[in-house]
Amino acid sequence: MNISFEGKRVLVTGVGQGIGRNLALHLSKYHATVIGISKTQKHLDSLKAEDPSIITIQVDLCDWSATKKAVESVLPIDMLVNNAGLACLAPFLKATEEEFDLTMNVNVKPIVNVSQIVGADLIKRKVAGTIVNVSSQAGQAAVRDHAIYCASKGAVDMLTKVMAVEFGPHNIRVNSVNPTVVMTAMGKIGWDDPVKARSMIDKIPLGRFAEVEEVVNAIVYLLSDQSSMINGVTLPIDGGFLAT
Template sequence: MSLPRTPSFDLTGKRALVTGATSGIGEGCAVALAEAGAHVTLVARTATKLDAQVTTFASHGWDAKALPLNIADVAATEAAIADAGPFDILVNAAGLARHAPATETAETDFDAASDLNFKAAFFLTRAVAKGMIASSKSGSLINISSQMGHVGGIDRAVYAATKHALEGMTKSMAIEWGPNQIRVNTICPTFIRTPLTEQTFAHPERRAWIEEKIKLGRVGEVSDIMGAVAFLASDAAALITGTSLLIDGGWTAD
């Protein structure tokens, strides 16, 4: 009797590019892919942090290299990706948030958030896809979005708008590149404990509001994202494209 077999989660031989790779969610995603066997190119703006990260990866027996890059510089990004690629996997975890009431949002903050969270993500994803298509490679493109790509939030009009844009971009790219066997998805976390979010968790009222909205009653940890990114990058997710994996503890369930 023949039984179905579980597709492989193994990423041995795959080349992955991870942005925002020196801290928080990006670091966790890079570790998850390296643990699964991928060669990981780590991208961030600060070369010294990247070099330290590569050394740490090597101490664990993981294959990694550094690529110092500001992905908001579209021309530099396209040139760097063309030179370093082609890749099999992209995880774009670079992003920023400058929360403020809509009536008090500065134009400079609007531009900074939209330029990195949406514009840079668009051209980075396109650059990696171009390399895949030119080399006839299938692959998995993963953008780290947010639960705020599906709901709204107080003081988050700009941030939520950039993530809603990212969700629409992902669906459209998935349709366009599906015939090339290139999958495009987002991961949408709730509040994850990282150095950038500690300031929010330090306010008892804000933390209480967050924990009340998360049905599982706790904030997220970076480890909550790692299994999801390894899954979406692997053959186990071979029929998943144009969708969002919400890791929100039930925030958006109601």
């Protein structure tokens, strides 16, 4: 595919590590003006050192007001990737209020906050746009010890659909990607144990976890005009896990 984002301003949350960092670097190579948000300044510094063209913003996405101010300061934005996320894993009976609040505050609330700002500005400018939310197969399939995480990603999937319905008439497309396990720092929290990892891999017809670049490529496709009629989709990147 001949993809170029030249002249486009793309905001990516959670660029400090993993999928978000890789995505920011890829989008820059596709000639986008990339604005990356992370809570951790040292991660932003290392990203900036690798690609000085990337604009970095340090903000805690759990802070609604600070996030709103930060995003408004970098408008206009043409494309948005809500990637920031975390996983608090525990059996259902041992899940805590603190873990629930933190998970929803990171995985769900910023999608509403940031997308409201970007979406409203796109509508005001009467410009077509694209939003991609990074969800998970855990939003569509129950995974042991992932009750709160599954709930948060289920919320992301439904937000994606409602946003697609409401933004569609303004020519703003909204989709999500729903990867299986990706062995980023967050992925290792739940699946670093080889025995536990094997229990999941055995349920994936392709017999392996996803690579970061495989998720990034799907996001790039959904951002691009190559997917111009795709809206409201929750796209599995799971090697067939959800098909079984």
